[in-house]
Amino acid sequence: MSVLIDSILAILAVYLALQCLLAPRLTQTVFIFFAFGLALALAWVRLGAVDVAITEAAIASGFLGVLFLDALRDFSFTAPNKRENLEAVHDPLSRNDTKSLLLPRLALWLGLGLFLLIALEAVWKIPDGGGLTAAAEAxxxxxxxxxxxxxxxxxxxxxxxxxxxxxxxxxxxxxxxxxxxxxxxxxxxxxxxxxxxxxxxxxxxxxxxxxxxxxxxxxxxxxxxxxxxxxxxxxxxxxxxxxxxxxxxxxxxxxxxxxxxxxxxxxxxxxxxxxxxxxxxxxxxxxxxxxxxxxxxxxxxxxxxxxxxxxxxxxxxxxxxxxxxxxxx
Amino acid sequence: MIKEVITVILLVVGCFFFLAGTLGVLRFPDLFSRLHALTKADNLGLGFIAAGMALHIASPWAALKIFSIWLFTLLASSTSCYLIARFQREQEQSKNKKERG
Incomplete structure (x- = not known):
């Protein structure tokens, strides 16, 4: 049962992160980001790190959320043509000349892959005894x-x-x-x-x-x-x-x-x-x-x-x- | 045994109201009725879930804490609902004025 909940949470977190990046409008991005923060906080609770969960919920969803909403309001209400403006702000990269962006994209993917490899290796190397827990508790x-x-x-x-x-x-x-x-x-x-x-x-x-x-x-x-x-x-x-x-x-x-x-x-x-x-x-x-x-x-x-x-x-x-x-x- | 059955029933009823509220947000036509669905149904659902959890934990202090969580959520969500609705009404009024003038 707990494995089921954990896997649903893990899939949800990754799905929301992807949706957050791929959402076509800034409003959607911001609100999916809230949901993503909440899923992460729940994941931290499941991992037994309640401290991190509270901080995640308070700072990532709460404080950053307020800043994002504030920024969103400035985008949507001060700009005269709001729909067009939002789209122009959000995806100038995906439509206009894709060829010139090939190199930066390749670099980005390579960097991301490298980072993931390093992260995987770090996770692999965590010792069974829980790292420094014993030392801290002593x-x-x-x-x-x-x-x-x-x-x-x-x-x-x-x-x-x-x-x-x-x-x-x-x-x-x-x-x-x-x-x-x-x-x-x-x-x-x-x-x-x-x-x-x-x-x-x-x-x-x-x-x-x-x-x-x-x-x-x-x-x-x-x-x-x-x-x-x-x-x-x-x-x-x-x-x-x-x-x-x-x-x-x-x-x-x-x-x-x-x-x-x-x-x-x-x-x-x-x-x-x-x-x-x-x-x-x-x-x-x-x-x-x-x-x-x-x-x-x-x-x-x-x-x-x-x-x-x-x-x-x-x-x-x-x-x-x-x-x-x-x-x- | 009876306590557990009641807990499960309360949780299921709470989930049902959450589901109904979400359905309302997705299906209702305009902002006001969506807000209505969201705040009314979700707060009721949260109340049932809070009652179920309080019964499950069965300690008076924890029950008090859970109850106050529900109260604060009620207060915060109804206030934000009111503010959103007021903002929308003001927008519509100013739009109407512009169209008339």
Whole structure:
């Protein structure tokens, strides 16, 4: 029975991935991508990796979905001839001169084949004992947390998590570079709909509480900084859509502090630990639990702020372009 | 034994409503009736499946959690349904105005 479910999931995931690539219209691509993310999340649950499943559902389907829908709206409503425009955007490659594309295509297929071979070889080489699971679990008492995934992410391989926060911040900086930092502080229009406003007001504390729960629960079970951050980021996005953009309400220095505090605290902690004679991120076992909780909370705040800022900036960038053209004319 | 039978019946009824909702989305002619099929039938189906799972797990805390999942989904899906319908109505009204003027 479980083999049946697993094979259906596997076939579904591959089928949805193919459909996502082959769908003729951008709208279809986006919605099939949602379904694909959901199938992947289910697959992760079946593999016993609930952490990855939550992250996949939250980031790939949730956050990326919001960004995709936002982009889709800009494509379909700002463009005057929407159907033609969508098609022109989507398949200039498949119709126009196929001959000149022969070489890039060949290179792409070769690269893809090579990548698949390497991936297959890596899967083949996984040792029977489950790789490093035993090593991680042996050191669990020293890590300060009870869940092996959290122990790896925030203690044994804290370096990776630290740089991941940096990558998200870098993405935000790239958006600033493209859109201009002046968009940072534009007041939004308050939501005109009473129902929407009430629902947002209702969901804000619920999301905050659930995010905090996931953050704290990460110590003993699946959950942690990234999952909590997506929920907190969702609060920021909801408030922005409801006409209360967080970053235009709070003072600018506070916004910048929220964005950077996770990365900076990680860095300072790492250097202090090195100055104390240990390696980078080598927490003293006695205080590891508390330190990890602080690091995780600050990291979650920073990631949530960065996700909100990414959405707010992308959302405002498109809205303001027509106005700017009018004013220069 | 009786509990398991009831669980299975609840799950099957839930799946039936999901199926009916999906059929409605695929077959109904316009956006409003599709939204109606999707939100009404799917929420009911989810309610039956949630009840079945709560009975299956048979722990009061888990049942409470499952019930709140259902409530949040109800709230979120009916709100988004309302927003989509409102947007569509506004589009149609502005189109009508343009055609008249």
């Amino acid at each position: 050191l669990l008492p020293e890590s300060g947390v009870e869940h092996p995934v959290t122990a790896v992410l925030l203690n044994f391989r804290a370096y990776d998590t630290w740089l991941e926060i940096g990558v998200i911040l870098l993405g935000l900086l790239a958006i600033f570079a493209v859109g201009g930092i002046k968009l940072y502080r534009k007041p939004g229009v308050a939501a005109d709909d009473p129902l929407l406003r009430q629902v947002i007001l209702f969901f804000t504390p619920v999301l905050f509480l659930f995010g905090a729960f996931l953050l704290y629960f990460g110590k003993t079970g699946p959950g942690g900084a990234f999952q909590a951050a997506v929920l907190w980021g969702a609060i920021g996005i909801l408030l922005h859509l409801g006409g209360r953009p967080v970053f235009s309400v709070i003072p600018r220095w506070l916004g910048q502090l929220l964005l950077t505090v996770g990365l900076v605290f990680f860095l300072v902690l790492g250097f202090l630990l090195m100055a104390g004679g240990g390696a980078l991120f080598e927490y003293p076992p006695a205080h590891a639990g508390v330190l990890i909780l602080i690091v995780e909370t600050l990291a979650a705040i920073s990631i949530a702020a960065a996700l909100t800022a990414i959405f707010a900036n992308l959302n405002q960038m498109k809205k303001e372009e027509p106005n700017e053209i009018e004013s220069t004319n």
